Amino acid sequence: MECTDRQPYDIVRDILKVIEELNTLKDVDSILDKVLGEARTMTHADAGSIFLVDDDNLRFSYVHNDTLFTGPGASKHLYTDYALPINEQSIVGYTAMTGEILNIPDAYELTGDEPYAFNKSFDEETGYSTRSILTIPLRTFQSRIVGVMQLINAKDNCGLVHPFTNDDIQYAPLFANSASVIIERGMMTREIMLRMMKMAEMRDPMETGAHVQRVGAYSAEIYQQLARKQGVDQLTIKRKKDTLRLAAMLHDVGKVGISDVILKKPGRFEPHEAAIMKWHAVYGAALFANTTSELDQLCKDIALFHHERWDGKGYPGRLPDDLGEVRELCVQELAGEDIPLAARITALADVYDALISQRVYKQAWPEEEVLEEIKRGRGTQFDPEVVDAFLDIQDVIRAIRHKFQG
Numbered sequence: 001m002e003c004t005d006r007q008p009y010d011i012v013r014d015i016l017k018v019i020e021e022l023n024t025l026k027d028v029d030s031i032l033d034k035v036l037g038e039a040r041t042m043t044h045a046d047a048g049s050i051f052l053v054d055d056d057n058l059r060f061s062y063v064h065n066d067t068l069f070t071g072p073g074a075s076k077h078l079y080t081d082y083a084l085p086i087n088e089q090s091i092v093g094y095t096a097m098t099g100e101i102l103n104i105p106d107a108y109e110l111t112g113d114e115p116y117a118f119n120k121s122f123d124e125e126t127g128y129s130t131r132s133i134l135t136i137p138l139r140t141f142q143s144r145i146v147g148v149m150q151l152i153n154a155k156d157n158c159g160l161v162h163p164f165t166n167d168d169i170q171y172a173p174l175f176a177n178s179a180s181v182i183i184e185r186g187m188m189t190r191e192i193m194l195r196m197m198k199m200a201e202m203r204d205p206m207e208t209g210a211h212v213q214r215v216g217a218y219s220a221e222i223y224q225q226l227a228r229k230q231g232v233d234q235l236t237i238k239r240k241k242d243t244l245r246l247a248a249m250l251h252d253v254g255k256v257g258i259s260d261v262i263l264k265k266p267g268r269f270e271p272h273e274a275a276i277m278k279w280h281a282v283y284g285a286a287l288f289a290n291t292t293s294e295l296d297q298l299c300k301d302i303a304l305f306h307h308e309r310w311d312g313k314g315y316p317g318r319l320p321d322d323l324g325e326v327r328e329l330c331v332q333e334l335a336g337e338d339i340p341l342a343a344r345i346t347a348l349a350d351v352y353d354a355l356i357s358q359r360v361y362k363q364a365w366p367e368e369e370v371l372e373e374i375k376r377g378r379g380t381q382f383d384p385e386v387v388d389a390f391l392d393i394q395d396v397i398r399a400i401r402h403k404f405q406g
C-alpha cells in the first residue's frame with residue numbers, strides 16, 4: 001500500500017483492503033505488527049513504533065526498524081517493556097494528550113519553542129539516526145485515543161531520508177483511524193482471555209497470569225523460528241503465530257474442571273489424585289469441542305495434547321478408561337508428528353517455564369540446568385526440531401521472561 005504518485009481513489013481502495021485483512025486477525029500483537037507494517041509501506045518509513053494507552057501512561061507496544069532489527073533475534077525488541085507518562089514533554093506523550101498529528105521534518109532541528117523535546121537516548125544507545133518523524137494518534141470512532149503510532153525516517157527510492165509528505169499526512173491518519181477500532185478489539189480479546197486465565201488462576205494457585213503470557217509468547221516465537229527454517233511463507237507464519245499465541249495461553253484452562261480438594265491440596269498428590277489432575281487436558285479440550293474456527297481447533301489441540309511426549313509416553317493418550325462422557329475426546333496414544341505441532345511447541349514452552357520459574361513448591365532452576373534438561377529431553381520428551389528452534393532464539397526467550405515477570 002503506497003501513496004506516491006497514485007490517485008486518491010486507489011489509495012483509499014487499498015486502505016479498505018488492508019482494513020479487511022486486519023479484520024481477520026485476532027491477537028493484538030499481530031494486529032499491531034500489520035498496522036505498523038502497512039503504515040510504513042504507505043509512507044516509506046524506515047522504522048516505527050506503536051504505544052498503547054495504559055491508564056495515565058503510554059506503554060511501548062510494538063516496534064519495527066529495517067536498519068537495526070533484522071535476523072532471528074529481531075523479535076527480542078518486541079518485548080522491551082517501558083512506559084512514559086501522557087504529558088507534553090515527549091513527542092508521543094504530546095500527541096496522546098492533545099490528539100494532534102506531529103510532522104517533524106528533522107528531530108535534531110526543533111526550534112526549542114515546542115513544549116515537547118526529542119529524546120536522543122535511543123539514537124545514542126543504538127547508533128541509529130532519527131531524522132523525520134510523523135506521530136499520529138490512534139483514535140477510535142468514539143474519539144477515544146487508544147494509542148499513538150510514530151513513523152520514523154521517510155525514505156526516497158535511493159534510501160535518502162526526507163520529511164514526510166503532504167500525502168503521508170493526509171492518508172496515514174485515515175488508515176490509523178480505521179485501524180484503531182481493530183486494535184481496540186484486539187485489546188479486548190486479550191483482556192477477555194486474561195480474565196479466563198484469572199478464573200483458572202483463582203482456582204489453581206500454581207498458574208499465574210504471567211506464566212500464561214510467557215507460555216503464549218514463547219510458543220509464538222518458537223513457531224516462527226521453526227517455520228522460518230522450514231521455509232514457510234511469511235503470510236502463513238504471521239497468521240499461525242497470531243492464533244498460536246492465544247491458544248497456547250489457554251493450555252491449562254481445563255483445570256477449572258478439577259475439584260478444589262485436589263487442585264489446592266498442599267504437598268504431593270497420591271497416585272489417584274495425580275491421575276485425576278491429568279484429566280484437565282481432556283476438560284480443556286471439551287471447552288472447544290464444537291469447533292467453529294481455526295482458533296478453536298488450535299485451542300482444542302493444545303489443551304488436549306500439551307502433555308503428550310514425542311516418545312509416546314505422555315497423556316491423555318494413556319489415561320485410564322473411566323473418563324465417562326469426555327472419554328470420546330481422548331485419542332489413541334500419540335507420538336512424534338502425530339501430535340499436533342502446536343501442542344509439541346506448547347509442551348516445551350510450558351515445561352521450560354515451569355522449571356525456570358519459582359513456584360510455591362519449588363525454587364527456580366538456574367538457566368544452565370534448565371537448558372541441559374531440555375536438551376536431554378530432545379527426541380524423547382520433546383520434538384527435536386522444536387528444541388533446536390527454541391535454542392536458536394534464547395535472547396528472545398530471555399526478553400520474554402524479563403517482560404512478563406511475576
Ligand SMILES: [Fe+2]
Nearest residue numbers: 251252306307
Ligand atoms: Fe497442563
Ligand SMILES: [Fe+2]
Nearest residue numbers: 211251252350
Ligand atoms: Fe502451564
